[in-house]
Amino acid sequence: MILAPLLAVGVAAALTGCSTLEMHGYLPGFVAGQPNTTNQTQRVSDLWTGSWITLLAVGVITWAVIIWFAIVYRRRRGQTGLPVQVRYNMPIEIFYTIVPLILVLGLFAFTARDQTAIETRYANPAVVVDAYGKQWAWDFDYKNDQVYEQGIQAQPGEGANFVESAIPTMYLVVNKKTEIRLRTRDVNHSFWVVDFLYKKDMIAGKTNYWDFTPTRIGTYEGKCAELCGEFHSRMLFNVKVVSQADYDAHMAELRARGNTGLLGTKYDKDDNAATSGSQDSGVDIPSENNGGIEG
Numbered sequence: 588m589i590l591a592p593l594l595a596v597g598v599a600a601a602l603t604g605c606s607t608l609e610m611h612g613y614l615p616g617f618v619a620g621q622p623n624t625t626n627q628t629q630r631v632s633d634l635w636t637g638s639w640i641t642l643l644a645v646g647v648i649t650w651a652v653i654i655w656f657a658i659v660y661r662r663r664r665g666q667t668g669l670p671v672q673v674r675y676n677m678p679i680e681i682f683y684t685i686v687p688l689i690l691v692l693g694l695f696a697f698t699a700r701d702q703t704a705i706e707t708r709y710a711n712p713a714v715v716v717d718a719y720g721k722q723w724a725w726d727f728d729y730k731n732d733q734v735y736e737q738g739i740q741a742q743p744g745e746g747a748n749f750v751e752s753a754i755p756t757m758y759l760v761v762n763k764k765t766e767i768r769l770r771t772r773d774v775n776h777s778f779w780v781v782d783f784l785y786k787k788d789m790i791a792g793k794t795n796y797w798d799f800t801p802t803r804i805g806t807y808e809g810k811c812a813e814l815c816g817e818f819h820s821r822m823l824f825n826v827k828v829v830s831q832a833d834y835d836a837h838m839a840e841l842r843a844r845g846n847t848g849l850l851g852t853k854y855d856k857d858d859n860a861a862t863s864g865s866q867d868s869g870v871d872i873p874s875e876n877n878g879g880i881e882g
């Protein structure tokens with residue numbers, strides 16, 4: 588019973604010869620004949636399609652029974668009074684208690700299993716990037732190479748487009764274990780890479796982690812997914828997954844631009860922090876939360 592959703596995916600695929608798009612429940616990021624975008628997206632897609640197939644099966648059976656009863660047991664011409672009243676059918680009551688229980692426990696178990704796998708951190712990530720959300724852009728600190736990119740919010744270009752080259756871009760190395768450490772300089776944001784099927788909040792005073800391995804070279808759209816103020820919609824970024832050589836070239840370029848060292852928490856806007864550069868921190872209150880994550 589627990590394996591039913593996974594089996595159903597396999598059977599459905601075998602029977603219908605689904606396209607790549609259909610096989611992944613119309614989720615973005617899957618392209619026929621190409622590797623997945625990250626090592627996590629197959630797992631996400633399996634959970635998504637498995638849940639849909641299971642719930643659709645329940646739905647179809649339920650709709651069929653509703654329609655069947657409405658037609659077969661409808662009131663006929665000439666009938667009067669109430670139909671025979673039946674109560675306390677124990678087998679049916681046990682059935683409709685147990686089946687939903689199994690469904691709910693099953694959905695919970697699969698979700699918990701996948702969430703645990705996705706949220707597990709690597710012991711030794713090869714690439715570590717600190718991503719700082721800020722109203723309304725992103726800063727990226729490349730920990731290994733000690734260089735940074737300080738982003739600006741998307742700039743209006745021609746027509747309805749933004750200037751692509753001005754959008755902050757995070758570089759990652761294909762097939763390398765990666766850890767992104769997510770922090771915010773001000774209000775809560777959310778780091779979302781659409782084709783990676785993952786988003787995670789950046790919560791004030793907290794560091795979140797996302798560990799994964801990008802597995803396909805390409806450029807992927809990212810955006811803030813937490814309404815964070817006036818220009819939230821311009822809080823865009825790109826993720827470029829490249830070869831080690833291209834990554835090294837980009838690091839050298841940042842170094843040549845003078846972006847050496849790390850930005851760290853220097854530009855955090857923490858109104859309670861005595862050491863912050865905030866204009867309205869008139870009161871000298873030391874903040875427990877102002878510590879960096881260095882260490």
Ligand SMILES: [Cu+2]
Binds near residue numbers: 723775814
């Ligand atoms: Cu935001």
